[in-house]
Amino acid sequence: xxxxxxxxxxxxxxxxxxxxxxxxxxxxxxxxxxxxxxxxxxxxxxxxxxxxxxxxxxxxxxxxxxxxxxxxxxxxxxxxxxxxxxxxxxxxxxxxxxxxxxxxxxxxxxxxxxxxxxxxxxxxxxxxxxxxxxxxxxxxxxxxxxxxxxxxxxxxxxxxxxxxxxxxxxxxxxxxxxxxxxxxxxxxxxxxxxxxxxxxxxxxxxxxxxxxxxxxxxxxxxxxxxxxxxxxxxxxxxxxxxxxxxxxxxxxxxxxxxxxxxxxxxxxxxxxxxxxxxxxxxxxxxxxxxxxxxx
Amino acid sequence: xxxxxxxxxxxxxxxxxxxxxxxxxxxxxxxxxxxxxxxxxxxxxxxxxxxxxxxxxxxxxxxxxxxxxxxxxxxxxxxxxxxxxxxxxxxxxxxxxxxxxxxxxxxxxxxxxxxxxxxxxxxxxxxxxxxxxxxxxxxxxxxxxxxxxxxxxxxxxxxxxxxxxxxxxxxxxxxxxxxxxxxxxxxxxxxxxxxxxxxxxxxxxxxxxxxxxxxxxxxxxxxxxxxxxxxxxxxxxxxxxxxxxxxxxxxxxxxxxxxxxxxxxxxxxxxxxxxxxxxx
Amino acid sequence: xxxxxxxxxxxxxxxxxxxxxxxxxxxxxxxxxxxxxxxxxxxxxxxxxxxxxxxxxxxxxxxxxxxxxxxxxxxxxxxxxxxxxxxxxxxxxxxxxxxxxxxxxxxxxxxxxxxxxxxxxxxxxxxxxxxxxxxxxxxxxxxxxxxxxxxxxxxxxxxxxxxxxxxxxxxxxxxxxxxxxxxxxxxxxxxxxxxxxxxxxxxxxxxxxxxxxxxxxxxxxxxxxxxxxxxxxxxxxxxxxxxxxxxxxxxxxxxxxxxxxxxxxxxxxxxxxxxxxxxxxxxxxxxxxxxxxxxxxxxxxxxxxxxxxxxxxxxxxxxxxxxxxxxxxxxxxxxxxxxxxxxxxxxxxxxxxxxxxxxxxxxxxxxxxxxxxxxxxxxxxxxxxxxxxxxxxxxxxxxxxxxxxxxxxxxxxxx
Numbered sequence: 001x002x003x004x005x006x007x008x009x010x011x012x013x014x015x016x017x018x019x020x021x022x023x024x025x026x027x028x029x030x031x032x033x034x035x036x037x038x039x040x041x042x043x044x045x046x047x048x049x050x051x052x053x054x055x056x057x058x059x060x061x062x063x064x065x066x067x068x069x070x071x072x073x074x075x076x077x078x079x080x081x082x083x084x085x086x087x088x089x090x091x092x093x094x095x096x097x098x099x100x101x102x103x104x105x106x107x108x109x110x111x112x113x114x115x116x117x118x119x120x121x122x123x124x125x126x127x128x129x130x131x132x133x134x135x136x137x138x139x140x141x142x143x144x145x146x147x148x149x150x151x152x153x154x155x156x157x158x159x160x161x162x163x164x165x166x167x168x169x170x171x172x173x174x175x176x177x178x179x180x181x182x183x184x185x186x187x188x189x190x191x192x193x194x195x196x197x198x199x200x201x202x203x204x205x206x207x208x209x210x211x212x213x214x215x216x217x218x219x220x221x222x223x224x225x226x227x228x229x230x231x232x233x234x235x236x237x238x239x240x241x242x243x244x245x246x247x248x249x250x251x252x253x254x255x256x257x258x259x260x261x262x263x264x265x266x267x268x269x270x271x272x273x274x275x276x277x278x279x280x281x282x283x284x285x286x287x288x289x290x291x292x293x294x295x
Numbered sequence: 296x297x298x299x300x301x302x303x304x305x306x307x308x309x310x311x312x313x314x315x316x317x318x319x320x321x322x323x324x325x326x327x328x329x330x331x332x333x334x335x336x337x338x339x340x341x342x343x344x345x346x347x348x349x350x351x352x353x354x355x356x357x358x359x360x361x362x363x364x365x366x367x368x369x370x371x372x373x374x375x376x377x378x379x380x381x382x383x384x385x386x387x388x389x390x391x392x393x394x395x396x397x398x399x400x401x402x403x404x405x406x407x408x409x410x411x412x413x414x415x416x417x418x419x420x421x422x423x424x425x426x427x428x429x430x431x432x433x434x435x436x437x438x439x440x441x442x443x444x445x446x447x448x449x450x451x452x453x454x455x456x457x458x459x460x461x462x463x464x465x466x467x468x469x470x471x472x473x474x475x476x477x478x479x480x481x482x483x484x485x486x487x488x489x490x491x492x493x494x495x496x497x498x499x500x501x502x503x504x505x506x507x508x509x510x511x512x513x514x515x516x517x518x519x520x521x522x523x524x525x526x527x528x529x530x531x532x533x534x535x536x537x538x539x540x541x542x543x544x545x546x547x548x549x550x551x552x553x554x555x556x557x558x559x560x561x562x563x564x565x566x567x568x569x570x571x572x573x574x575x
Numbered sequence: 576x577x578x579x580x581x582x583x584x585x586x587x588x589x590x591x592x593x594x595x596x597x598x599x600x601x602x603x604x605x606x607x608x609x610x611x612x613x614x615x616x617x618x619x620x621x622x623x624x625x626x627x628x629x630x631x632x633x634x635x636x637x638x639x640x641x642x643x644x645x646x647x648x649x650x651x652x653x654x655x656x657x658x659x660x661x662x663x664x665x666x667x668x669x670x671x672x673x674x675x676x677x678x679x680x681x682x683x684x685x686x687x688x689x690x691x692x693x694x695x696x697x698x699x700x701x702x703x704x705x706x707x708x709x710x711x712x713x714x715x716x717x718x719x720x721x722x723x724x725x726x727x728x729x730x731x732x733x734x735x736x737x738x739x740x741x742x743x744x745x746x747x748x749x750x751x752x753x754x755x756x757x758x759x760x761x762x763x764x765x766x767x768x769x770x771x772x773x774x775x776x777x778x779x780x781x782x783x784x785x786x787x788x789x790x791x792x793x794x795x796x797x798x799x800x801x802x803x804x805x806x807x808x809x810x811x812x813x814x815x816x817x818x819x820x821x822x823x824x825x826x827x828x829x830x831x832x833x834x835x836x837x838x839x840x841x842x843x844x845x846x847x848x849x850x851x852x853x854x855x856x857x858x859x860x861x862x863x864x865x866x867x868x869x870x871x872x873x874x875x876x877x878x879x880x881x882x883x884x885x886x887x888x889x890x891x892x893x894x895x896x897x898x899x900x901x902x903x904x905x906x907x908x909x910x911x912x913x914x915x916x917x918x919x920x921x922x923x924x925x926x927x928x929x930x931x932x933x934x935x936x937x938x939x940x941x942x943x944x945x946x947x948x949x950x951x952x953x954x955x956x957x958x959x960x961x962x963x964x965x966x967x968x969x970x971x972x973x974x975x976x977x978x979x980x981x982x983x984x985x986x987x988x989x990x
Contacts, residue, residue: 013394016400028423045886056430097306105314110554113503114550150815222451242508242970253418263422299665513640533611
């Protein structure tokens with residue numbers, strides 16, 4: 001194809017996606033962008049607003065509670081996404097082996113993921129229940145714990161317990177994508193490597209991982225974006241408590257916009273969260289590209 | 296390649312551990328769904344209920360006016376319609392876009408721009424869109440949810456498929472091109488089948504994301520005509536007389552359709568592929 | 576020419592259409608309610624049906640949402656400028672916000688003057704703000720002190736506590752005798768429930784949230800309340816898990832027979848007496864929440880809800896008719912098993928009191944001393960501030976003085 005024709009084809013293929021995205025998200029995005037520079041409050045008659053420039057952002061930068069929430073959210077994102085990736089790849093490798101009942105076991109992978117987040121959150125809340133939960137019962141009965149304890153009521157454990165619930169639900173996604181990636185790694189590469197005397201460890205790092213890295217990094221980035229705007233699971237399990245120890249950045253956006261009816265600063269918080277997320281992903285992508293170039 | 300006996304034992308042991316870790320919490324959910332309120336508050340914990348109580352499942356399949364069953368079944372219907380339609384549209388629009396990004400270089404900033412919209416906390420977009428749908432008369436209508444979900448699904452369907460297409464060698468397309476196939480034929484008959492595993496993963500991913508979405512659905516729907524499963528479940532969990540057994544039962548039933556879909560998807564996609572094999 | 580005709584015809588049609596409602600009878604009201612135990616969904620539907628039968632031509636379209644979504648749905652519908660709901664159910668803590676931000680219609684002129692005295696004063700505070708009335712109180716609710724009669728008997732305690740000091744003493748006896756490991760259970764999770772218990776205690780200490788015209792939480796009753804909460808935790812008489820509990824958890828712990836005392840809403844009385852739900856059915860005692868020694872004999876938190884007309888409603892008259900029906904003494908007496916009426920004279924009506932005498936006795940006292948949470952348009956934000964700071968004390972992260980001073984300071988900065 002001639003370059004001009006190529007260009008036209010490329011745009012043509014993109015048209016459906018672009019039209020949907022622009023039609024639906026352009027107005028809300030521009031609206032949010034505009035609101036962020038106003039002191040708009042939501043009233044029964046719509047927004048009452050005044051242009052205030054960067055004031056909202058100055059307030060956010062000065063908000064030490066929000067800074068603490070950024071730290072917590074980053075912790076949640078890093079821990080849960082990295083655990084999901086490690087577990088996901090391990091499970092994908094396992095389910096790629098030959099064994100009896102493989103189809104059935106693979107289907108299990110979808111189970112945690114198919115439970116709606118709200119159900120997952122309620123389920124884990126009940127499992128962690130300090131008095132009637134199965135976790136306390138199990139741990140004391142097998143002798144790992146002396147006395148029942150409060151998992152979600154203790155600031156030292158609450159965050160990690162929610163992370164555990166989140167990992168359980170979401171690592172199957174990574175596993176499935178890694179598993180799909182494994183199907184596209186050419187088998188003859190392995191045969192050649194074995195001929196060359198490469199052991200399993202080397203084969204994993206030299207053939208398997210590079211083979212699935214493309215799909216895996218996409219999945220990782222998507223999970224990281226999701227994790228950074230996490231809301232539902234905390235909303236059901238802890239509502240940000242105890243003593244704000246599980247309050248993530250999305251709580252600020254929600255509270256400002258819906259609970260306190262400050263649409264302006266709510267939008268500013270939303271943009272700040274988006275910018276942080278974009279920055280985080282950009283750094284990751286740059287690192288990834290640089291590594292690819294090196295190898 | 297043959298496996299040693301130790302390796303085989305290790306594989307089976309690992310599979311057992313994996314299966315347990317997935318099944319144990321769900322099994323507990325099932326136990327809760329058949330336990331009476333009093334059984335659920337016994338210390339030490341009663342792992343198996345004294346008298347299994349299946350009444351919640353019966354309630355969920357009753358069709359009386361205003362019953363839990365009607366709320367559940369209509370939510371199931373709405374969820375299926377919304378998730379399947381949104382996924383279908385997202386794939387129909389996302390696959391050509393992914394193909395374009397993958398085969399024609401130079402438009403990557405556009406992809407990043409689309410992904411940035413995905414980073415925006417939904418809370419920020421919910422009110423402006425509420426206004427739009429209210430003006431269009433689309434509130435409490437599955438159409439509005441399908442439209443919103445498309446925009447949530449599209450960014451990653453596109454991206455995921457782009458990486459899937461990358462692993463398809465350009466050479467086989469060139470061969471087809473020489474044989475006279477047009478671009479559409481190449482995409483649907485050559486590239487897509489080879490990237491079937493990625494397509495399956497993307498489809499499943501999209502389906503479950505739509506299946507799971509809660510906040511938009513909560514605000515945009517108001518009765519059985521449009522409420523989706525997460526909203527219906529939140530309704531069951533609401534109020535000051537929470538029946539955890541009922542929530543557990545609903546939760547388990549809500550997970551069934553995606554599990555079945557996933558089961559068949561992976562059976563035809565993953566195993567079919569590893570049998571045929573892709574030689575690079 | 577053609578298009579002019581078309582336009583004129585359209586305009587005419589529109590004119591006729593718009594003037595129609597004046598003659599036409601049929602009006603459909605959209606109303607938003609919540610899923611809950613006091614006045615269940617079925618009962619609310621039955622009430623609405625009775626209203627429709629009594630008022631031909633009026634239809635009511637009911638929507639039920641979880642409490643957590645009620646506020647969000649009301650503001651989303653109004654804020655987006657859609658006509659949305661005509662009748663909204665609102666919590667006692669929202670009128671200042673809804674009134675100042677124009678979500679509700681002022682109904683002062685609609686309320687019959689004579690009704691003012693027939694309804695509990697505490698109930699009126701649910702809908703009063705800024706000297707105006709913003710709706711009718713509908714669900715009258717407060718938190719009571721529930722106790723396990725068997726456990727008290729076993730411990731040799733003859734009467735339930737009248738003061739918070741006595742409550743702690745009795746709990747200590749029960750704990751020392753090994754009858755219950757943690758005798759008292761509360762809902763002190765980071766949620767509104769915590770503020771309800773706290774407010775009740777501040778009321779019981781005759782404290783006030785306003786000092787010199789400013790919100791203040793670092794003196795008198797406030798400090799006494801928080802100190803008391805912390806001390807019962809330190810003494811081991813309060814279940815430490817209270818710090819992650821909501822009302823439903825409290826009900827479960829009490830119904831399982833593991834606590835001697837529990838603070839909870841009216842709904843627990845009937846549920847804890849239901850053998851299917853509870854192991855302590857028939858042994859449930861109920862008294863008003865106590866006060867602090869020398870200050871008050873009882874305390875109560877106003878946890879009521881009201882029905883109002885949303886600002887955007889195009890049928891305020893019909894909406895008011897519906898609200899009047901729903902809050903009427905007749906309707907409320909009929910469903911008094913689930914939620915107590917707002918009307919004083921109902922409490923002398925045998926049809927209302929029968930079978931729940933214990934509850935009615937406690938209610939007569941409690942409803943008279945209902946204490947309100949701070950009345951401010953930025954209440955939701957204030958509540959978050961208080962929740963966080965009180966929890967820090969309960970978790971031992973901060974001293975009462977420091978935390979409450981921080982809360983007062985943050986409250987002073989509210990925008």
